[in-house]
Amino acid sequence: MDFALSDEQEALAEAERAWLTKNDPIAARRPAIDDGPARTTPEGVQHLAESGLIGLLTEDMGGTHVDLAVLVEEHGRAGSPLPVAELAIATRLLEQLDHPVFEDAESGAKLVVPALPSLENSALHAQVDGTTLRLSGTTAPTTGLVDAHSVLVVVSTDSGTEVAAVLPVDTVTVRTLETLDLTRSWSVAEVDVILEEGNWSVLQPGTVALLHDELTTFRALDALGAAARLVDVTVEYAGQRTQFDKPIASFQAIKHHCANMALSVEASRAALWAAAVALDGDDADARTRSVSAAAAFTGEGASATAQTALQVHGGIGFTWEHDVHLLIRRIKVDELLDGSVSYHRRRLVSA
Numbered sequence: 001m002d003f004a005l006s007d008e009q010e011a012l013a014e015a016e017r018a019w020l021t022k023n024d025p026i027a028a029r030r031p032a033i034d035d036g037p038a039r040t041t042p043e044g045v046q047h048l049a050e051s052g053l054i055g056l057l058t059e060d061m062g063g064t065h066v067d068l069a070v071l072v073e074e075h076g077r078a079g080s081p082l083p084v085a086e087l088a089i090a091t092r093l094l095e096q097l098d099h100p101v102f103e104d105a106e107s108g109a110k111l112v113v114p115a116l117p118s119l120e121n122s123a124l125h126a127q128v129d130g131t132t133l134r135l136s137g138t139t140a141p142t143t144g145l146v147d148a149h150s151v152l153v154v155v156s157t158d159s160g161t162e163v164a165a166v167l168p169v170d171t172v173t174v175r176t177l178e179t180l181d182l183t184r185s186w187s188v189a190e191v192d193v194i195l196e197e198g199n200w201s202v203l204q205p206g207t208v209a210l211l212h213d214e215l216t217t218f219r220a221l222d223a224l225g226a227a228a229r230l231v232d233v234t235v236e237y238a239g240q241r242t243q244f245d246k247p248i249a250s251f252q253a254i255k256h257h258c259a260n261m262a263l264s265v266e267a268s269r270a271a272l273w274a275a276a277v278a279l280d281g282d283d284a285d286a287r288t289r290s291v292s293a294a295a296a297f298t299g300e301g302a303s304a305t306a307q308t309a310l311q312v313h314g315g316i317g318f319t320w321e322h323d324v325h326l327l328i329r330r331i332k333v334d335e336l337l338d339g340s341v342s343y344h345r346r347r348l349v350s351a
Helices: 007-022 025-032 042-050 065-078 084-097 102-107 207-240 252-279 284-318 324-336 341-350
Strands: 112-115 123-129 132-138 150-156 162-168 173-176 186-195
Touching: 007 065, 065 084, 065 207, 065 252, 084 102, 084 112, 084 150, 084 162, 084 207, 123 150, 132 162, 150 186, 150 207, 162 186, 162 207, 207 252, 207 284, 207 324, 252 284, 284 324, 284 341
Parallel strands: 112 150
Antiparallel strands: 123 132, 132 186, 150 162, 173 186
16 A cells, blocks of 8 residues: 555644643643543643544545544544544534534534444343334443543444434443543443434444444554654653663664664554555455454554563653653553454454
8 A cells, every 4th residue: 555644634643743742631630640530621622623623524524534543643642531533433423313412512512422332242232122222231431431421322233223322421320440541531331221213313234343443443543652652752761861871772672672662653553544544445344454453463562662661761661750651551451442452363364
């Protein structure tokens, strides 16, 4: 595949990185890191809305998954709590459904995040009886749910029909999870509702699989961003830290470690760009292969990069005050959600 970012996409990434640098999410998180899960901020939501990023995938904006990919990588690099991909994906589906909450979601007045069944060991069930839909069980973990006004539940029924329903958060039980990740909130929605006709929608076949592939890709892109930042801070640290009156960056072993980290990040980025291009295409089989290949490769590579970064940093990397552990925690959670590395390898083999 002959592919490169356009000038507009590079400018989009640079603009978002500049905003994130000015409004450093990790620095903002530090003072309250022991007080509860990371929350979205009104300023952050306002930025996403005014920049048109919540509605990026809508018809009016005409954005692509590659556009969203460069944004998600930057938010992963910064350790941002904002669910950029989730908001954009939910808003696009609300537009397709012509749902009344669409305009409020696009403007950021109401936050709507998608919730799907887990890819492995699903605990979310749906049954249709005439014109009535029964939803019960627990969704997969999703980020941003603690601050959302509504959850967009998307699931296949026991008969195979794909359905969606927008549920106000006060009609479900939101259970916040304690995870390794201290830079984002992770929650599940426990659902037990009966919806009459007009309160739920039938989806086009393949919608659930597409949403799973989207969330898988953007979860891996988030991990890529964190890994890319670890490469930068590790190279910088190696140039400053001295042993035997020499920078440790002059030692061949450290050079090899840093080179391997950089190679892993660049190869993962190429795989994920290919997955994002496939998400914009119409070939579902090609999308499956591209997404699972990228997710498996990036999941393993980002985790290895994180461990190497910790090793090169030595003792300081283990301290609470250093940001290394926050990025490692984020990467490890990304690795486990929306399909593990082993799951996507199995899926790739059978694709």
